[in-house]
Amino acid sequence: MRQIAGQLGRHPSTVSREVRAGGGAADYRAVKAADRARMRRRRPKLRKLADGTPLVAHVCEGLEMGWSPQQVAARMHLDYPDDLAMRVSHETIYTWFYLLPKGELKSALLAGMRQGKDHRGLERRGHYGRHRIADMVSIDERPAEAADRKVPGHWEGDLMIGQGAHSAVGTLVERTTRFTLLVPLPHGRAAETTRLAIAETIGTLPAALRQLTWDQGTELAQHRQFSIDTGVAVYFAHHRSPWERGTNENTNGRCFQPVIATG
Numbered sequence: 001m002r003q004i005a006g007q008l009g010r011h012p013s014t015v016s017r018e019v020r021a022g023g024g025a026a027d028y029r030a031v032k033a034a035d036r037a038r039m040r041r042r043r044p045k046l047r048k049l050a051d052g053t054p055l056v057a058h059v060c061e062g063l064e065m066g067w068s069p070q071q072v073a074a075r076m077h078l079d080y081p082d083d084l085a086m087r088v089s090h091e092t093i094y095t096w097f098y099l100l101p102k103g104e105l106k107s108a109l110l111a112g113m114r115q116g117k118d119h120r121g122l123e124r125r126g127h128y129g130r131h132r133i134a135d136m137v138s139i140d141e142r143p144a145e146a147a148d149r150k151v152p153g154h155w156e157g158d159l160m161i162g163q164g165a166h167s168a169v170g171t172l173v174e175r176t177t178r179f180t181l182l183v184p185l186p187h188g189r190a191a192e193t194t195r196l197a198i199a200e201t202i203g204t205l206p207a208a209l210r211q212l213t214w215d216q217g218t219e220l221a222q223h224r225q226f227s228i229d230t231g232v233a234v235y236f237a238h239h240r241s242p243w244e245r246g247t248n249e250n251t252n253g254r255c256f257q258p259v260i261a262t263g
Contacts, residue, residue: 069093153210156248
């Protein structure tokens with residue numbers, strides 16, 4: 001699947017879903033799959049989030065309160081357990097929001113969005129640098145037990161840079177319990193400074209971390225020495241793939257959501 005995805009320029013999971021939908025690797029037929037795709041495109045699709053519906057009103061209310069689309073969607077399941085018309089996925093909410101035309105509604109909702117983005121794909125320039133980190137171990141090699149969140153000890157980390165790049169703080173979030181540690185970096189975010197600060201912080205924990213997943217920021221370029229000092233394995237997410245550290249990204253949004261002045 002990965003070889004096919006590489007040749008097509010698609011994510012392996014996309015290829016895997018397509019093959020499963022077509023009957024599996026043994027029974028997949030491209031012609032039948034193409035016919036099925038054409039039939040899907042022909043069917044008129046009704047918008048789940050149509051203007052003026054109670055569902056849209058509840059989504060807007062949640063976003064204006066500063067809830068993430070994931071929280072809004074989860075709340076719908078609790079408030080309307082038997083009403084399928086009041087169910088919506090967080091991806092549908094994201095798509096609906098980003099396709100909204102500019103205006104008063106979008107401005108009001110944008111003020112409550114944690115990341116403050118009116119479209120996806122924005123990234124801190126220069127965060128990854130021009131050079132790859134030496135000896136990176138990919139998230140693909142991370143133990144399978146980290147994915148199901150049943151065993152505590154699997155952490156995600158990131159570096160948050162302040163306005164004007166004059167300050168920085170590291171964030172560490174445990175995937176199962178969502179327990180969060182903030183790592184002050186008063187002396188800068190150089191690789192050695194970051195390594196020592198994180199090592200000192202996790203040294204205060206009653207139990208050692210099993211492993212840490214980080215993005216490809218060069219502040220953790222000394223990951224090998226960090227692992228030697230702490231016994232914690234470090235895995236790196238793929239470039240421009242923040243969803244691979246979704247727990248950490250969502251927590252960052254909560255901790256560092258801009259305060260909106262009300263006058």
